[in-house]
Amino acid sequence: MKGIVLAGGTGSRLLPSTNSTNKHLLTVYDKPMIYYPLSVLMLGGIRDILIISTQEDQQRFKNLLGDGSSFGLRLQYAVQDEPNGIPEALTIGEAFIGHSDVTLILADNIFFGQGFTNVIRQAIHENKYATIFGYRVKDPNRFGVIEFDEEQNVISLEEKPEDPKSDFAATGLYIYDHQALKLVKKLSFSKRGELEITDLNKLYLEKGQLKVQLLGRGFAWMDAGTHDALFEASAFIKNIQDRQGFKVACLEEIAYYLGYISKQELYEVGKSMDNNEYGTYLLELAERKYTQQYWDESLHYPHLRTVKHG
Known part of the structure; x- marks a missing residue:
């Protein structure tokens, strides 16, 4: 299994802070935002990771993370020239992925919850084709909504529907088998001028090959892509760490306890x-x-x- 962290984009929702740096290098309380998605991949047992950013920001990530050896990782870097959508990460990473399966995570997504390591590792181990992660939200019309049956087989996917068929949103974490590299080449640009990850997932859905892993009420999922969300994520992490005395997404700690x-x-x-x-x-x-x-x-x-x- 290979891992990809998509850390591109313009960060326009976080201006003016992102005039001088990539948003994924902004701090979420006491560590750079990109530490959080990297920790997810590490907890999933993934050590070969590709970080995709803009050309301008690539050296900044290299300055921060190097080749990954200080965390027991093997990091590579690639460039997304334009913000052409999430699925383009698979095209950019085609040579890196090779014949492996891949776990793709957006660099502004933060996951926390008791037993999360077991959840991500089991999802990776049991994935046959494609797995997405569903999280219950109070305002599903703001998200991509997942409808599924009792066996967690996905029935439908809708992007920001007026009348949602469930209250589970799709998070920015995806597991794909190798056929994703072929399927992504079938996608067309949407009205937004991007390749849509929902369209890729629908191709798996049409083949009956898409499953959802639900994250229950004991989990927190945050998208730190706005000023308010970034502040709330920082406050959440500070509160957890202050009260319980351990750090969330401390890459050095994870690497140490895993023996890396x-x-x-x-x-x-x-x-x-x-x-x-x-x-x-x-x-x-x-x-x-x-x-x-x-x-x-x-x-x-x-x-x-x-x-x-x-």
């Missing part, structure tokens, strides 16, 4: 920024004598077997 990086490597990263709370947190992790054999459910990374780092 050593205790010494974790310590060195923490030491490099020990004048702030983020670095102090990493140092505290590194100074523990043993890692937990299993992450506790409350830590958002449940039941992942870890290694002892001496």
Whole structure:
């Protein structure tokens, strides 16, 4: 399984903040926004990841993340010249994907919830063709709406319908098999001048190959694409971290507990920024004598077997 993070676009809804930087490099409380989708892919067991951005912003992402080795990842980069829609990420990433399946996530989407690791890993493991993620919302007419049967087979997809057939919206997280590379080439530009991800999902739906993974009431899904949403996401993350004492989407912590990086490597990263709370947190992790054999459910990374780092 390969992973793609789509971090392109103009960020026009976040102007003037995005006049000088990519919106996905803005901070959601104490870390760059792109850490959150990267954490989703890492928790799903994905290490080969392609980050797609504009040409102007590509070097900024490289400066932040490098080749990914500090997180135990293998990162590659590609350019989306124009904001031609989400499905274009698959076309841009065709050589990267090769013959693998792919999990695609939008870089402004934030997921949080107890047992999320199990949910994403199970969805990846059980995916045969295409899987989308549904989240209950109070105003479904603002989103792409998913209608499904008792076995979570999708019956219909509607984009911002006046009379929604369900109150489950499609999030910005998608799992596709290799045929997505062929199907995306059948798409035409919509009236908005973009390739639409809903149209790709409908091609799977027509073949009876689209399933939905529902995220229940214990989950939070946020799209940090506006000023209000960015503020609310930051407040949410701060509240969780302050009350429970652990960090959400801390890539170094995830890499350490998965055995991707050593205790010494974790310590060195923490030491490099020990004048702030983020670095102090990493140092505290590194100074523990043993890692937990299993992450506790409350830590958002449940039941992942870890290694002892001496």
